[in-house]
Amino acid sequence: MAEPYVELKSVSKYFGSVVALKDVSFDVCPGEVHCLLGDNGAGKSTLIKTLSGVYAPDEGEIRVQGKPTRFASPADTRNSGIAAVYQDLALVPLMSVARNFFLGREPMRKFGPISQFDAEFANRTAYDELSAMGIQLRDPEQPVGTLSGGERQCLAIARAVYFGAKVLILDEPTSALGVHQASVVLKLIVQSKARGIGVIFISHNVHHAYVVGDRFTLLKRGRCTGTYAKSEIDRDQLLNLMAGGKELVDLEQELNRAVKGSPA
Amino acid sequence: MAAEVRDERIRSVSRLSRLLSRPELGAAAGTVLVFVFFAITAGNTGLFSAKGIINFLEVSAQLGILAAPVALLMIAGEFDLSVGSMIGFAGILIAIPSVFWGWPIWLSLLFSFAVCGGIGALNGLAVVKTGLPSFIVTLGSLFMLRGLTLGLTRGISGRTQVSGVHELALNDPLNSLFSGQVFSGLIAWLSDMGLVGKRADGLPSISGIPVSIVWWIALTLICTWLLTRSRFGNWIFAAGGEANAARNLGVPVARTKITLFVMTAMAAALFAAIQVLVTGSADTLRGTQKEFEAIIAVVIGGTLLTGGYGSAVGAMFGALIFGVVQMGIFYTGIDTDWFKLFMGAMMVIAVLFNSYVRNRAMRSR
Numbered sequence: 001m002a003e004p005y006v007e008l009k010s011v012s013k014y015f016g017s018v019v020a021l022k023d024v025s026f027d028v029c030p031g032e033v034h035c036l037l038g039d040n041g042a043g044k045s046t047l048i049k050t051l052s053g054v055y056a057p058d059e060g061e062i063r064v065q066g067k068p069t070r071f072a073s074p075a076d077t078r079n080s081g082i083a084a085v086y087q088d089l090a091l092v093p094l095m096s097v098a099r100n101f102f103l104g105r106e107p108m109r110k111f112g113p114i115s116q117f118d119a120e121f122a123n124r125t126a127y128d129e130l131s132a133m134g135i136q137l138r139d140p141e142q143p144v145g146t147l148s149g150g151e152r153q154c155l156a157i158a159r160a161v162y163f164g165a166k167v168l169i170l171d172e173p174t175s176a177l178g179v180h181q182a183s184v185v186l187k188l189i190v191q192s193k194a195r196g197i198g199v200i201f202i203s204h205n206v207h208h209a210y211v212v213g214d215r216f217t218l219l220k221r222g223r224c225t226g227t228y229a230k231s232e233i234d235r236d237q238l239l240n241l242m243a244g245g246k247e248l249v250d251l252e253q254e255l256n257r258a259v260k261g262s263p264a
Numbered sequence: 265m266a267a268e269v270r271d272e273r274i275r276s277v278s279r280l281s282r283l284l285s286r287p288e289l290g291a292a293a294g295t296v297l298v299f300v301f302f303a304i305t306a307g308n309t310g311l312f313s314a315k316g317i318i319n320f321l322e323v324s325a326q327l328g329i330l331a332a333p334v335a336l337l338m339i340a341g342e343f344d345l346s347v348g349s350m351i352g353f354a355g356i357l358i359a360i361p362s363v364f365w366g367w368p369i370w371l372s373l374l375f376s377f378a379v380c381g382g383i384g385a386l387n388g389l390a391v392v393k394t395g396l397p398s399f400i401v402t403l404g405s406l407f408m409l410r411g412l413t414l415g416l417t418r419g420i421s422g423r424t425q426v427s428g429v430h431e432l433a434l435n436d437p438l439n440s441l442f443s444g445q446v447f448s449g450l451i452a453w454l455s456d457m458g459l460v461g462k463r464a465d466g467l468p469s470i471s472g473i474p475v476s477i478v479w480w481i482a483l484t485l486i487c488t489w490l491l492t493r494s495r496f497g498n499w500i501f502a503a504g505g506e507a508n509a510a511r512n513l514g515v516p517v518a519r520t521k522i523t524l525f526v527m528t529a530m531a532a533a534l535f536a537a538i539q540v541l542v543t544g545s546a547d548t549l550r551g552t553q554k555e556f557e558a559i560i561a562v563v564i565g566g567t568l569l570t571g572g573y574g575s576a577v578g579a580m581f582g583a584l585i586f587g588v589v590q591m592g593i594f595y596t597g598i599d600t601d602w603f604k605l606f607m608g609a610m611m612v613i614a615v616l617f618n619s620y621v622r623n624r625a626m627r628s629r
Binding site: 074075078089091093095099103104105 | 489492493494495497498501502505506508509510512513514515568572573
């Protein structure tokens, strides 16, 4: 496999007495989809926030293209080519698709001494970039609030890709979507991968993850419980690991005991 | 790639339907309505003579000067309730130094603008740093500024009114920026063409366009350009629409809001400069309730109270409606006591209409 674009080496993160991450290693290579799977509270969010520069790790190091790096801020991370697409997507519903696409990085056009927002360029680019990803807009000036959940997700991803992301961190991009919408987003993930972008796909939906993933890392109670290549593991095994096969068996036994133990 | 596949569930949107989802629509329609109403009820009273038009435009202009920047601030999701008190305070800052301390008018004007801008920045900082609602923070400033104005004025002059600015301002270089009239040549020519009526002594019924009207139009144009064509405008919409998302994308939300608070405070100072130089005096009670009138104009203009949506042109229509109704009621001879009832009702209707328009805009097109 190619050289990882970004890697975490035995990273730990504590919040007071809480161990949020312990000795976690994780990496992603260009043109690869690496899925991060785990239940609620497994430490997925902390891991993403560490990767995207929101938190600094308490132990361990982050490397970008092999070089140890400390991110000063999320903006700093973005500049090194790592773009996190959070669940809130950082979209403003009342603003147009094109204006959202360029929010914070507005294209300007100079007219003598004054420079003004190049609306025509923004509209055309947003439209083209989204069509290239298979999203046909009605009108780049329509408010984002009129888009469906899947389209919004795609807009956020397309925006990150357009602004030169080498690594995309997608936080549960399909969790709130219906079947059709989710498949649109999954297609987009595969497309991004084909463009040589490394994708970190955070999910607790094994079915979605298995379709697009190349590698799978399981996170449990702040610890890494294993990384598997797709060739090493099939969907059911992954599902078992993910759903905590043992926990379910224990639960079943416990429920059985409870039923038997209760007075008739 | 599936780029050419059009969703069969999408119907094309007509130009009309797009027009119907503009924020200014309600205010524009309201303006037409109000004009028609007074054309019928006050058509022959002189409301629409050159003199009458200038009269109501001047009322609209004063409010419109406030309303344009207040619209931007409200689109960014904040209120400034202190603009009314700021007008009184700014007036005193012009009158006291020139009348009691012998400052030239231009220096007092600059002083007033600088101090008001500073207070605006403090308002903004207080809102941004504390995270308290701007409604409360600026409600505090509303009272503090009014108290400060009264205390200072009575302390220094012993009265609540300072007059005698006229004589001092006569030869001041900045005087004509804020008082007097422009385009008198044009008006004289229009009068010769028979488009503007003449008085009995043969002079045109109006001698020019009051400079406040020029300020109003210029400020509206600037604010509209800022909002729709500048980077700052994008930030204003984003700050009011979804501040968190904006911050995550690197938009300086705090700086944007503070800048807007400075702008509304400066607009209040401009209002005061015009008022003091036109009337020749300052009064501690000047500007009372202007903050609410500005909000009414802005809301009639289609700006959402919760931020993220609105327009400066809408605010201009809102101010125009305000002026026409105020003068129209006067000209028709209706008891002017009814004016506030009318404006209040107008605002409530506007809010209902605008929320309908916005829902239209947000519906999947």
